Amino acid sequence: GAVVSQHPSRVICKSGTSVKIECRSLDFQATTMFWYRQFPKQSLMLMATSNEGSKATYEQGVEKDKFLINHASLTLSTLTVTSAHPEDSSFYICVPPGGNTEAFFGQGTRLTVV
Amino acid sequence: KQEVTQIPAALSVPEGENLVLNCSFTDSAIYNLQWFRQDPGKGLTSLLLIQSSQREQTSGRLNASLDKSSGRSTLYIAASQPGDSATYLCAADNYGQNFVFGPGTRLSVLP
Numbered sequence: 001g002a003v004v005s006q007h008p009s010r011v012i013c014k015s016g017t018s019v020k021i022e023c024r025s026l027d028f029q030a031t032t033m034f035w036y037r038q039f040p041k042q043s044l045m046l047m048a049t050s051n052e053g054s055k056a057t058y059e060q061g062v063e064k065d066k067f068l069i070n071h072a073s074l075t076l077s078t079l080t081v082t083s084a085h086p087e088d089s090s091f092y093i094c095v096p097p098g099g100n101t102e103a104f105f106g107q108g109t110r111l112t113v114v
Numbered sequence: 115k116q117e118v119t120q121i122p123a124a125l126s127v128p129e130g131e132n133l134v135l136n137c138s139f140t141d142s143a144i145y146n147l148q149w150f151r152q153d154p155g156k157g158l159t160s161l162l163l164i165q166s167s168q169r170e171q172t173s174g175r176l177n178a179s180l181d182k183s184s185g186r187s188t189l190y191i192a193a194s195q196p197g198d199s200a201t202y203l204c205a206a207d208n209y210g211q212n213f214v215f216g217p218g219t220r221l222s223v224l225p
Binding site for chain 1: 214
């Protein structure tokens, strides 16, 4: 399976600060990683796709200047929430591409902006 | 554009009951369909993966079926236990690209 580790699992930050979330692929090389967020009682929604060696692609309505994605290597993708506000409080999770094997995701990151 | 729905949104049952969770998807051209479990405040745990060429998969008390032509999958949980309480998500894998997740079914199994 595709094993992914995400850090931190929980973070509380003050409004206006930035938060970086790391997503590491442990047993495979990820040229692509998908970032989702989940607001309370809603489904996981795709935010953006990170691509190793090129710019991320963002879904409609997602501010690329606010949610900075960097895919620095084949094993690391990061999401930085810049100038976070309370409405950015959500559950963020990175997900590897699908395929014929089960995908094992990390814990995700629960962000609370106060 | 693929859309995934799940019914019911929430379910509360006494311990020991057999139950069925339903998942529907609009685009039948999927690569596979996967069921996940999500505990409060936690990430996703993969339960079962059904490839597009398969009709069902079983793991312990769990059985998942797939009917691509009708755009449906069901997750059957036998002899439910309080530890099964969680949110169950189905996700359609579109040709090895991004997953499209359903909204989930929140299951509560009462002791």
